[in-house]
Amino acid sequence: MxxxxxxxxxxxxxxxxxxxLIFRISVYARTPAPLKIPTTPAPVNTGGVVLRMAREVxxxxxxxxxxxxxxxxxxLFHASLALVLLRHLRYFTDPVxxxxxxxxxxxxxxxxxxxxxxxxxxxxxxxxxxxxxxSTPSDHLMLVLLIIIALSGLTMTFLAxxxxxxxxxxxxxxxxxxxxxxxxxxxxxxxxLMVSVLLLxxxxxxxxxxxxxxxSPSRNQADNPREKRHIAAWAKQLESEPxx
Amino acid sequence: MSEIxxxxxxxxxIIPELKPGAMEGKGPFVASDKINEALGFPGQLVDxxxxxxxxxxxxxxxxxxxxxxxxDACVHCGACSDKCHYFIGTQDPKNMPVARQDLMRSxxxxxFTLPGKLFPKLVGAxxxxxxxxxxxxxxxxxxxxxxxxxxxxxxxxxxAEVTMAAREILASVGYGQKYSxxxxxxxxxxxxxxxxxxxxxxxxxxxxEEDVKEATGVDVRFPMNVxxxxxxxxxxxxxxxAEPHIDSLIGYAKxxxxxxxxxxxxxxxxxxxxxxMFIGNYEQLRKIALxxxxxxxxxxxxxxxxxxxxxxxxxxxxxxxxxxxxxxxxDENDRFAQMLQKQLDHRYKQPSHICEFTWDMIGxxxxxxxxxxxxKHIVTFHDSCNVARGSSMGGYPGGQFEIPRNIIRAxxxxxxxxxxxxxxxxxxxxxxxxxxxxxxxxxxRVKGALPRMExxxxxxxxxxxxxxAMICAICKAQFTKVMPIYGFDRRMVGGVxxxxxxxxxxxxx
Numbered sequence: 072m073x074x075x076x077x078x079x080x081x082x083x084x085x086x087x088x089x090x091x092l093i094f095r096i097s098v099y100a101r102t103p104a105p106l107k108i109p110t111t112p113a114p115v116n117t118g119g120v121v122l123r124m125a126r127e128v129x130x131x132x133x134x135x136x137x138x139x140x141x142x143x144x145x146x147l148f149h150a151s152l153a154l155v156l157l158r159h160l161r162y163f164t165d166p167v168x169x170x171x172x173x174x175x176x177x178x179x180x181x182x183x184x185x186x187x188x189x190x191x192x193x194x195x196x197x198x199x200x201x202x203x204x205x206s207t208p209s210d211h212l213m214l215v216l217l218i219i220i221a222l223s224g225l226t227m228t229f230l231a232x233x234x235x236x237x238x239x240x241x242x243x244x245x246x247x248x249x250x251x252x253x254x255x256x257x258x259x260x261x262x263x264l265m266v267s268v269l270l271l272x273x274x275x276x277x278x279x280x281x282x283x284x285x286x287s288p289s290r291n292q293a294d295n296p297r298e299k300r301h302i303a304a305w306a307k308q309l310e311s312e313p314x315x
Numbered sequence: 316m317s318e319i320x321x322x323x324x325x326x327x328x329i330i331p332e333l334k335p336g337a338m339e340g341k342g343p344f345v346a347s348d349k350i351n352e353a354l355g356f357p358g359q360l361v362d363x364x365x366x367x368x369x370x371x372x373x374x375x376x377x378x379x380x381x382x383x384x385x386x387d388a389c390v391h392c393g394a395c396s397d398k399c400h401y402f403i404g405t406q407d408p409k410n411m412p413v414a415r416q417d418l419m420r421s422x423x424x425x426x427f428t429l430p431g432k433l434f435p436k437l438v439g440a441x442x443x444x445x446x447x448x449x450x451x452x453x454x455x456x457x458x459x460x461x462x463x464x465x466x467x468x469x470x471x472x473x474x475a476e477v478t479m480a481a482r483e484i485l486a487s488v489g490y491g492q493k494y495s496x497x498x499x500x501x502x503x504x505x506x507x508x509x510x511x512x513x514x515x516x517x518x519x520x521x522x523x524e525e526d527v528k529e530a531t532g533v534d535v536r537f538p539m540n541v542x543x544x545x546x547x548x549x550x551x552x553x554x555x556x557a558e559p560h561i562d563s564l565i566g567y568a569k570x571x572x573x574x575x576x577x578x579x580x581x582x583x584x585x586x587x588x589x590x591x592m593f594i595g596n597y598e599q600l601r602k603i604a605l606x607x608x609x610x611x612x613x614x615x616x617x618x619x620x621x622x623x624x625x626x627x628x629x630x631x632x633x634x635x636x637x638x639x640x641x642x643x644x645x646d647e648n649d650r651f652a653q654m655l656q657k658q659l660d661h662r663y664k665q666p667s668h669i670c671e672f673t674w675d676m677i678g679x680x681x682x683x684x685x686x687x688x689x690x691k692h693i694v695t696f697h698d699s700c701n702v703a704r705g706s707s708m709g710g711y712p713g714g715q716f717e718i719p720r721n722i723i724r725a726x727x728x729x730x731x732x733x734x735x736x737x738x739x740x741x742x743x744x745x746x747x748x749x750x751x752x753x754x755x756x757x758x759x760r761v762k763g764a765l766p767r768m769e770x771x772x773x774x775x776x777x778x779x780x781x782x783x784a785m786i787c788a789i790c791k792a793q794f795t796k797v798m799p800i801y802g803f804d805r806r807m808v809g810g811v812x813x814x815x816x817x818x819x820x821x822x823x824x
Contacts, residue, residue: 095387102380105597107633110465110473110704112712112740119712127469137394137467145392145469195393200333202393204408205417207439209430210391275429276438280470283388288381289462289471294707296633297664299644300652305378306637309601310651 074241074253077263081245084267091274092282099286103303113294120293127290140195148188148217154181155224162235162242179228186221189214209276216265223262233259321801322404322762324769330397337407342453343755344493353500354599357489364488365443369426371487372419372480376427378597381476386423388470389416395464395472400743401457404762409454412464412474418451419477452490455481457759460593460626460749461700466740475749479595482750486594494753495590502603507552507586516582519555527565533821535565535572541579542614546571548578549587549607549631549666550622551788559809560791563623566812569819570673574681578620584610587627588788592634593750601638604630608639608655617660620667623810625699625787626748631666632706641665664710670786671708673815674718677725684818689727692782694814695774696720696732697767697794698742699787713739719786719811726818731778733770743767745785747793761797768801775803784811 114120126132131149134142158178161167193214196202227233234254244251253259272278285291325331348358361367376383395412397403402410409415417439424431424440431440441447458478465473485491501510511519520537527535538544548571554564571578584606591599611619619641621631636642640652642665647653659665676682696719708714716739723730737743746763774780785791785808795805 099380099384102377102383104380105378106637108381108473108476108705110462110471110740111707111715113707114712115710127471131469133467133471134392134394134469137398137469141392141394192392196391199393201330201396201408201411202391204333204335205391205393205396205411205413207391208436209438212437272430277388277390280388280390283384284470286380286384287388287471288384289465289473294712296636297642297666300636300640300642300646300649302637303378306597306601309598 073255073260074250077253077260078245078250080264080267084270088270088273095274095279096282099282103305104288104292105303105306107292107294107296107301108288109292109294110289111294113292115294117293120291124285124291128284141192144188144191144195146188147184148192151181151185151188154178155185162239163246165239165243182221182225182228186218186225189217189221193218213272213276213278216269219261220265220269223258223265226258227256227262231256231258319757319761319800321768321797322765324765324772331403331406333408334406335408338401338405338410338453338457338759339407340453341449342456342492343751343753345452346491346493346496350493350496350500351486351489351491353503354486354491354496356486356491356496360489364448364490367488368443368448368484369422371484372422373427375480375483376423379476379480381473382480384470385416385472385476386420386427389413389420389472392469394467394469395474398464398467399458399474400461400463400746400766401459401759401763404746404765405457405759409450410457412468415454415458415474416472416477418447418454419481422447448485448490451481452485455485456492456751456756457763458749459700459744459746459751459763461744462704463700463741463744466704478749479592481595482593483595486596491594492750494755495593495750498588499590499594499599499603502586502588502590502606506583506606508588508590509552509556511552511555511585513582516555516580516585520580523561523565523568527568531821533572535568535821537564537568537580538578539580540582540614541577544577544579544614544616546576546578546618546620546672547611547614547616548580548620548622548669549584549627550580550669551587551624551627552585553788553792554622555585557788557792559795559806559813560623560788562813562816563810564812566810566814566816566819567622567669569816569821570669570676570682570812573819573821574676579614579616581610581614583613587621587624587631589627589630590750592626592630600630600634604635604638607635608641611641611655612658615658617658618663618667619659619665620669620672622669623786623788623812625701625789626705627788628668628786629701629705632668632708635666668708668718670718670722670811673812674709674722677722683820684726684815685820686726686728686818688818689814690729692727692814693729693731693778693780694723694727694782694784695730695771695780696723696738696811697745697783697785697790698738699785699790700742700744700748702786703740703742719784722811723784723814726814731774731780733774737766737770743770745787745790745793746797748787748789752789752793757796760793761800764793764797764801768798768803771803781807782809782814783807784809784814786811
């Protein structure tokens with residue numbers, strides 16, 4: 072039963088995640104930016120913009136300028152999460168790619184640093200007056216969700232080992248529409264359930280900061296308004312109206 | 316006005332405690348029927364304001380990617396929460412940039428997102444009630460659209476964009492602000508924000524010629540409506556009569572004189588400021604900018620130069636090419652833009668800032684200075700927010716910081732910087748920008764000036780600074796008003812071209 076439940080859940084969550092995200096991204100891409108509004112000083116050409124965006128996405132440059140505590144916890148969390156996700160590729164590939172094998176030990180401990188990062192963020196949200204003031208219940212719950220995901224994962228890695236061979240069979244089965252048995256483990260159920268919830272809420276929540284940052288006009292525009300006329304389609308229309 | 320007091324300096328720049336409700340209130344004066352209707356807005360709050368506000372918001376979300384992305388992307392991390400000068404000065408938590416955005420985000424979530432429709436409490440969504448609308452009016456007029464928060468946001472979320480959208484929505488339901496809307500009316504009717512008609516302007520310019528002649532013995536001209544002049548100067552109208560603005564206007568005129576540049580003002584377009592940006596209305600922004608296009612075509616000028624004004628320079632530098640086709644890089648079949656682009660001289664950036672013009676002339680050796688003339692001043696430089704974070708100069712990133720400083724160093728011997736936490740892109744707004752420069756918001760203005768006053772005090776104590784130079788008409792007006800409340804002499808405030816004016820050697824041309 073649980074196998075069927077998680078199979079269905081996984082398909083639905085993945086569908087919502089992928090379709091929802093594609094829809095969101097297409098809305099961002101289609102919505103015009105009528106004016107040049109890069110936060111200056113800004114790069115004057117596309118190459119510079121790519122570098123600026125890379126620094127922003129990889130190192131969280133603006134956050135670093137802003138607040139070292141939020142930066143430290145936030146960056147630790149995101150970098151660890153990236154490693155952990157890459158480590159999980161071993162469940163989806165057969166044979167496992169060599170570089171995924173290589174990062175296994177790092178990914179294992181990244182689970183711990185990920186937990187430290189996300190806990191630090193929650194502690195700040197709970198105890199720093201300004202941040203508590205701006206927090207909604209969903210802000211707290213999302214951190215709880217991530218903490219459960221990290222804790223259940225760490226439990227399986229370090230305390231109550233799951234049958235990873237069977238799990239891999241299950242995951243590969245999912246990918247080839249060939250349902251396999253899911254090892255019975257409470258930690259695994261919790262882990263899969265919470266990850267599915269995360270995928271489900273991704274396209275309708277603040278998790279949209281992930282695609283959003285790439286579409287932020289204050290970061291992704293080149294500062295060249297005098298050199299190149301920039302005009303949105305709806306603004307262009309004003310020019311053809313009589314009397315204007 | 317006597318009860319307006321300055322808040323005390325923070326002992327060390329610590330993050331202030333929250334004082335919820337500290338700045339609750341009715342906000343600035345509401346525009347009258349006549350003022351609103353002149354701009355095509357409803358005269359007063361319409362009956363179906365709620366439906367219309369939500370519809371307008373929906374429209375803006377499809378027209379402005381900034382608004383759409385900024386509504387979605389915020390994670391409430393708190394990076395911006397201590398960055399706003401109004402928050403620092405008032406301690407009202409709704410003046411934290413994220414909280415100011417959330418005034419609108421809560422409505423966005425309620426009417427435009429699934430979780431907000433299903434579980435409003437969970438995601439901080441709320442119904443658009445009259446209380447919320449009033450709260451918008453109050454707190455979206457405690458933002459000067461200075462973009463300091465956007466420097467520090469990991470997603471570049473710019474509260475200015477949200478404030479502009481909110482004011483646009485408010486105006487569209489008949490809840491516009493008197494100060495900004497009245498001024499926009501004057502621009503359209505008379506040609507400038509101050510409502511100076513052409514004869515008065517001509518008189519003023521004539522008087523200036525006499526004053527400069529008396530002071531220097533040289534015939535420095537202040538021409539107006541001269542067809543075929545090389546340069547059209549577009550400057551904030553405060554430069555024509557307000558102190559210390561006028562001293563910078565004299566500075567520009569002396570630079571043009573000393574370099575033998577023919578130039579002119581335009582009576583029809585005697586205003587650089589563009590309050591259309593403050594109220595977030597694209598049509599107004601464009602309509603005001605088009606006066607400059609019209610003047611340039613009519614007078615047949617080769618260059619357009621903009622005087623010392625912060626948001627005006629942002630509009631000119633970042634938006635004019637979009638709005639009016641000045642500048643370069645228009646499509647070949649873009650008739651609207653091509654006309655102007657063919658007329659202007661593209662050896663120069665169009666438009667140019669007066670600081671770019673002056674610095675270029677200094678670089679060519681066309682100007683000489685007696686730097687000792689500024690020895691009575693120990694100068695510091697206040698970066699104006701819109702110049703610092705919404706524009707550039709010189710065609711390279713950071714030129715907007717270097718060029719004014721280069722000019723100051725070229726004309727004065729004593730220059731010191733304020734704390735680097737508060738200069739360049741980290742500069743604090745003067746507290747009066749973005750449509751806040753009105754006496755009905757004096758409390759907000761005084762408190763918003765706090766962080767700048769603190770660091771000014773530091774350089775006054777350490778280096779004896781007695782002159783804060785700047786390139787913004789609003790900064791000048793705001794500081795001359797609020798600095799006495801902090802115990803500073805208002806004559807400490809002045810323009811960069813005021814220093815140029817003091818030191819420039821005119822010769823006998």
